[in-house]
Amino acid sequence: xxxxxxxxxxxxxxxxxSLATAIHEHRLSPGMKLNExxxxxxYGVSRTVVRAALQQLAHERLVELxxxxxxxxxQPSVREAREVxxxxxxxxxxxxxxxxxxxxxxxxxxxxxxxxAEHAALHAGDTGRALHLSGMFHIEMAxxxxxxxxxxxxxxxxxxxxxxxxxxxxxxxxxCESHAHDALIKALGRNDPDAAExxxxxxxxxxxxxxxxRDQPSVAKSLKDALK
Amino acid sequence: xxxxxxxxxxxxxxxxxSLATAIHEHRLSPGMKLNExxxxxxYGVSRTVVRAALQQLAHERLVELxxxxxxxxxQPSVREAREVxxxxxxxxxxxxxxxxxxxxxxxxxxxxxxxxAEHAALHAGDTGRALHLSGMFHIEMAxxxxxxxxxxxxxxxxxxxxxxxxxxxxxxxxxCESHAHDALIKALGRNDPDAAExxxxxxxxxxxxxxxxRDQPSVAKSLKDALK
DNA sequence: TGCGCCAAATTCGTATACAATCTTGTGGAC
DNA sequence: GTCCACAAGATTGTATACGAATTTGGCGCA
Numbered sequence: 001x002x003x004x005x006x007x008x009x010x011x012x013x014x015x016x017x018s019l020a021t022a023i024h025e026h027r028l029s030p031g032m033k034l035n036e037x038x039x040x041x042x043y044g045v046s047r048t049v050v051r052a053a054l055q056q057l058a059h060e061r062l063v064e065l066x067x068x069x070x071x072x073x074x075q076p077s078v079r080e081a082r083e084v085x086x087x088x089x090x091x092x093x094x095x096x097x098x099x100x101x102x103x104x105x106x107x108x109x110x111x112x113x114x115x116x117a118e119h120a121a122l123h124a125g126d127t128g129r130a131l132h133l134s135g136m137f138h139i140e141m142a143x144x145x146x147x148x149x150x151x152x153x154x155x156x157x158x159x160x161x162x163x164x165x166x167x168x169x170x171x172x173x174x175x176c177e178s179h180a181h182d183a184l185i186k187a188l189g190r191n192d193p194d195a196a197e198x199x200x201x202x203x204x205x206x207x208x209x210x211x212x213x214r215d216q217p218s219v220a221k222s223l224k225d226a227l228k
Numbered sequence: 229x230x231x232x233x234x235x236x237x238x239x240x241x242x243x244x245x246s247l248a249t250a251i252h253e254h255r256l257s258p259g260m261k262l263n264e265x266x267x268x269x270x271y272g273v274s275r276t277v278v279r280a281a282l283q284q285l286a287h288e289r290l291v292e293l294x295x296x297x298x299x300x301x302x303q304p305s306v307r308e309a310r311e312v313x314x315x316x317x318x319x320x321x322x323x324x325x326x327x328x329x330x331x332x333x334x335x336x337x338x339x340x341x342x343x344x345a346e347h348a349a350l351h352a353g354d355t356g357r358a359l360h361l362s363g364m365f366h367i368e369m370a371x372x373x374x375x376x377x378x379x380x381x382x383x384x385x386x387x388x389x390x391x392x393x394x395x396x397x398x399x400x401x402x403x404c405e406s407h408a409h410d411a412l413i414k415a416l417g418r419n420d421p422d423a424a425e426x427x428x429x430x431x432x433x434x435x436x437x438x439x440x441x442r443d444q445p446s447v448a449k450s451l452k453d454a455l456k
Numbered sequence: 457t458g459c460g461c462c463a464a465a466t467t468c469g470t471a472t473a474c475a476a477t478c479t480t481g482t483g484g485a486c
Numbered sequence: 487g488t489c490c491a492c493a494a495g496a497t498t499g500t501a502t503a504c505g506a507a508t509t510t511g512g513c514g515c516a
């Protein structure tokens with residue numbers, strides 16, 4: 001059944017990336033089961049590489065591995081949601097500051113392209129892709145700050161935020177706050193660290209307050225929580 | 229060849245933990261090759277579980293996976309070393325503050341036990357184990373702060389710091405700065421967040437300045453770097 | 457003697473096979 | 487009719503087998 005002709009880069013990374021993107025774009029919902037055979041069939045690889053991909057995603061907290069039960073798309077608790085945004089509040093404003101200090105014209109161009117793509121996706125009604133690109137904006141900014149270690153942490157937190165948004169976003173909230181990104185890119189363009197740090201700080205607060213973090217998840221974690 | 233009788237908890241985690249501890253205690257040096265068959269033989273498991281463990285450690289940046297070449301104990305660059313300590317400087321002082329706000333008597337007791345064990349190991353001449361315990365102190369403090377997400381990040385940074393110390397520590401530096409931990413525990417004991425934050429900040433600076441981060445690694449990354 | 461090419465050996469990457477565990481469905485006893 | 491026990495099915499955990507890539511050793515040739 002396997003063809004094993006392609007595979008330019010290492011095998012399992014592709015599967016993990018594809019699954020991660022699907023999660024970011026909310027095409028895989030929190031709690032969904034990821035059957036190893038099924039996933040393997042879809043990508044034309046054996047369970048061995050699927051398992052490797054699932055382990056990687058588990059380390060990034062995008063999927064949860066339950067022993068002898070299988071892999072499930074993670075369902076961050078309210079507690080975890082708060083912690084993720086507290087961590088972002090600790091890391092990202094300072095990172096935005098550094099980015100503003102170092103930003104070159106080419107960096108700004110890349111960021112602008114992300115924003116444009118985000119607007120386009122939003123206009124095309126593809127909110128999933130828009131959200132994914134919105135996250136990419138944050139990651140790209142961390143890259144500009146030239147701190148790969150912190151950038152990796154932020155990338156993981158942004159990933160998890162995508163799940164948190166899928167679970168806790170109250171839909172009545174306005175359009176995807178892309179204005180904040182516009183303002184940030186302007187601050188970076190004129191190399192204004194103070195403004196960038198402050199804007200990021202408030203952007204994160206806005207994001208957090210657009211969530212509904214009352215005690216129970218809006219989508220039940222277990223049937224007991226949902227029905228009893 | 230396998231016995232497969234034991235294995236109470238999941239299989240690969242044990243191997244990963246054992247390897248991680250060996251790295252923390254400097255019994256595995258940066259750059260050392262981790263042959264899959266060899267490791268599997270040692271723990272009495274197949275390459276499958278060894279590979280899972282190595283992947284996990286690679287994600288924690290304790291080992292580096294080179295395609296078709298194998299797994300090696302990671303050798304953080306000077307650049308990476310600086311980044312790790314910048315990240316710690318961003319996360320740990322605030323975490324120490326939170327810990328000081330929440331610390332209960334039982335928490336203090338646990339920390340004190342860590343310090344005592346550290347002193348004992350140091351007295352017994354087992355500097356590797358002392359260093360490992362010294363790292364555990366930081367992780368335990370993050371746990372007290374009750375921020376598991378940030379605690380996970382700190383745990384990884386402490387892990388990587390162990391490798392950095394193995395590579396860049398200038399031996400002439402004084403005894404393992406355990407006085408800093410004593411002062412910190414006192415600040416936590418009297419619930420003094422300001423002092424805890426400040427002490428942690430300076431503790432990290434002291435640690436960083438006890439390293440020799442001039443441009444080339446003190447142990448060469450490749451033979452080319454060492455000899456050419 | 458020194459350089460380059462080819463073959464053997466080693467080691468990793470992936471697929472498959474089998475064992476252990478959990479879930480689900482069925483039948484009998486109360 | 488309900489509950490419990492047990493068996494069948496499904497899914498994960500681990501081991502092994504085989505193919506691919508890299509390294510190493512040796513041979514021939516200049």
